[in-house]
Amino acid sequence: MFEVRFHGRGGQGAVTAANILATAAFLEGNDVQSFPFFGVERRGAPVEAYTRIDNKRIDIKMYIYNPDAIVVLDTSLMEKVDVLKGLKKGGYIILNTQKKPEDFDFKDYKVAVVDATDVAVNLGLGSRSSPIVNTAILGAYAKAIGNVKIESIVQAIKSNAPTRPDDNAKAALESYNRTILGW
Secondary structure: OEEEEEEEEEEOOHHHHHHHHHHHHHHHOOOOEEEEEEOOOOOEEEEEEEEEEEEEOOOOOOOOOOEEEEEOOOOHHHHHOOOOOOOOOEEEEEEEOOOOOOHOOOOOOOOEEEEHHHHHHOOOOOOOEEEOOHHHHHHHHHHHHHHOOOHHHHHHHHHHHHOOOOOOOOHHHHHHHHHHEEO
């Protein structure tokens, strides 16, 4: 079983990203689960969402405490939230940032970065002050992890994006191509 925890802020689309990832994995024949965790429910507040992927039936029904990967839609959260909490040794960290993987001191983890904000802004997804980076970050996920194909993510986006599915699919493809792997 592969478990993913998404970290974002309310309004960035972390919950939608987790759901789209689950849909993409399901399209490839996997069993999936996807669910959110909210603290204070307001725009801009920290949000977590989870996705489980397995090629056999998933019977577990609880939060993900030891993910294989974390996806951070807003790195400013790392100042307030321990996004690495419980991440398995050797796990993946996917960050929306302009920085390079080597700029981070995450020992024992595989770091991948993409400027999903730039991708979203260039495609007009959200606004300059509040870009919606969820579909862009899924392109980085596909490149870094590889357990769900970018083609499946694009298909899931086109059938599940709340608005502008074609532009959201372009965001995933562009981010896939721009993702920098730190291993």
